[in-house]
Amino acid sequence: MxxxxxxxNDLSGKILKASYEVHTALGPGLLESAYKECLFYKLFQSGIIAEKEKPMPLIFEEVKLECGYRIDILVESQIVLEIKSVEAxxxxxxxxxxxxxxxxxxKLGYLMNFNTVSLKEGIKRFVL
Structure with missing residues:
Protein backbone atom coordinates (compact mmCIF):
# COMPACT_ATOMS: atom_id res chain seq x y z
CA MET A 1 0.00 0.00 0.00
CA ASN A 9 7.76 12.86 4.68
CA ASP A 10 7.14 11.70 8.26
CA LEU A 11 8.92 8.42 7.56
CA SER A 12 11.79 10.30 5.92
CA GLY A 13 12.19 12.36 9.08
CA LYS A 14 12.44 9.20 11.18
CA ILE A 15 14.99 7.69 8.77
CA LEU A 16 17.12 10.83 8.88
CA LYS A 17 16.92 11.00 12.69
CA ALA A 18 18.10 7.38 12.96
CA SER A 19 20.89 8.06 10.43
CA TYR A 20 22.15 11.06 12.38
CA GLU A 21 22.08 9.05 15.61
CA VAL A 22 24.19 6.31 14.01
CA HIS A 23 26.67 8.82 12.58
CA THR A 24 26.93 10.75 15.86
CA ALA A 25 27.64 7.54 17.77
CA LEU A 26 30.11 6.01 15.30
CA GLY A 27 31.61 8.93 13.39
CA PRO A 28 33.25 8.58 9.96
CA GLY A 29 35.85 6.03 8.92
CA LEU A 30 34.13 2.66 9.35
CA LEU A 31 33.09 0.16 6.71
CA GLU A 32 29.76 0.54 4.92
CA SER A 33 28.52 -2.72 6.46
CA ALA A 34 28.87 -1.31 10.00
CA TYR A 35 26.71 1.72 9.20
CA LYS A 36 24.16 -0.42 7.36
CA GLU A 37 23.77 -2.86 10.27
CA CYS A 38 23.50 -0.08 12.85
CA LEU A 39 21.00 1.93 10.80
CA PHE A 40 18.91 -1.18 10.18
CA TYR A 41 18.92 -1.81 13.94
CA LYS A 42 17.88 1.79 14.73
CA LEU A 43 15.03 1.61 12.21
CA PHE A 44 13.87 -1.68 13.75
CA GLN A 45 14.04 -0.12 17.23
CA SER A 46 11.84 2.72 15.98
CA GLY A 47 9.19 0.27 14.80
CA ILE A 48 9.94 0.89 11.13
CA ILE A 49 9.62 -2.06 8.79
CA ALA A 50 12.78 -2.41 6.72
CA GLU A 51 14.46 -5.07 4.63
CA LYS A 52 18.23 -5.36 4.46
CA GLU A 53 20.00 -6.49 1.26
CA LYS A 54 16.70 -6.56 -0.64
CA PRO A 55 17.22 -8.47 -3.94
CA MET A 56 16.65 -6.33 -7.03
CA PRO A 57 16.13 -8.47 -10.12
CA LEU A 58 16.77 -6.98 -13.54
CA ILE A 59 13.93 -7.44 -16.00
CA PHE A 60 14.86 -6.93 -19.63
CA GLU A 61 12.02 -7.37 -22.10
CA GLU A 62 10.67 -10.87 -21.26
CA VAL A 63 13.71 -12.02 -19.29
CA LYS A 64 14.06 -11.76 -15.50
CA LEU A 65 17.71 -11.85 -14.48
CA GLU A 66 18.79 -12.53 -10.91
CA CYS A 67 22.05 -10.60 -11.21
CA GLY A 68 22.85 -10.19 -7.56
CA TYR A 69 21.82 -6.54 -7.29
CA ARG A 70 20.68 -5.66 -3.79
CA ILE A 71 19.20 -2.55 -2.22
CA ASP A 72 21.09 -1.87 1.02
CA ILE A 73 17.91 -1.08 2.97
CA LEU A 74 14.35 -0.84 1.68
CA VAL A 75 12.07 0.96 4.15
CA GLU A 76 8.35 0.16 4.30
CA SER A 77 8.66 -1.35 0.78
CA GLN A 78 8.86 2.21 -0.58
CA ILE A 79 12.06 4.10 0.27
CA VAL A 80 15.48 3.05 -1.05
CA LEU A 81 18.47 3.64 1.23
CA GLU A 82 21.85 3.19 -0.41
CA ILE A 83 24.60 3.32 2.20
CA LYS A 84 28.17 4.31 1.36
CA SER A 85 31.38 4.95 3.23
CA VAL A 86 33.52 6.56 0.55
CA GLU A 87 35.75 9.60 0.21
CA ALA A 88 33.30 11.27 -2.17
CA LYS A 107 9.30 7.14 -5.57
CA LEU A 108 11.84 8.12 -2.92
CA GLY A 109 15.48 7.25 -2.31
CA TYR A 110 18.43 8.37 -0.23
CA LEU A 111 22.13 8.06 -0.91
CA MET A 112 23.93 8.27 2.42
CA ASN A 113 27.69 8.61 2.69
CA PHE A 114 28.65 8.06 6.33
CA ASN A 115 32.33 8.83 5.67
CA THR A 116 31.87 12.56 6.23
CA VAL A 117 32.54 14.84 9.20
CA SER A 118 28.95 16.08 8.97
CA LEU A 119 26.37 13.55 7.76
CA LYS A 120 24.28 16.44 6.42
CA GLU A 121 26.94 16.82 3.70
CA GLY A 122 26.71 13.11 2.86
CA ILE A 123 22.95 12.74 2.28
CA LYS A 124 21.37 13.10 -1.14
CA ARG A 125 17.59 12.76 -1.64
CA PHE A 126 16.06 11.52 -4.88
CA VAL A 127 12.42 11.73 -5.94
CA LEU A 128 10.90 10.11 -9.04
Missing amino acids: ALSYTEL ISDIHRAQVLTYMRLGKY
Missing part, protein backbone atom coordinates in the same frame (compact mmCIF):
# COMPACT_ATOMS: atom_id res chain seq x y z
CA ALA A 2 1.48 3.31 -1.09
CA LEU A 3 2.11 5.89 1.59
CA SER A 4 0.75 9.40 1.16
CA TYR A 5 3.08 12.33 0.61
CA THR A 6 2.69 13.33 4.27
CA GLU A 7 3.39 9.77 5.47
CA LEU A 8 6.50 9.56 3.25
CA ILE A 89 29.96 10.49 -3.78
CA SER A 90 30.30 10.00 -7.53
CA ASP A 91 27.87 10.06 -10.44
CA ILE A 92 27.82 6.24 -10.50
CA HIS A 93 26.54 6.18 -6.89
CA ARG A 94 23.73 8.57 -7.83
CA ALA A 95 22.93 6.48 -10.90
CA GLN A 96 22.78 3.33 -8.77
CA VAL A 97 20.08 4.79 -6.49
CA LEU A 98 18.08 6.14 -9.42
CA THR A 99 18.30 2.79 -11.22
CA TYR A 100 17.05 0.89 -8.17
CA MET A 101 14.21 3.36 -7.81
CA ARG A 102 13.26 3.09 -11.47
CA LEU A 103 13.47 -0.72 -11.61
CA GLY A 104 11.48 -1.14 -8.39
CA LYS A 105 9.07 1.72 -9.12
CA TYR A 106 10.01 3.42 -5.84
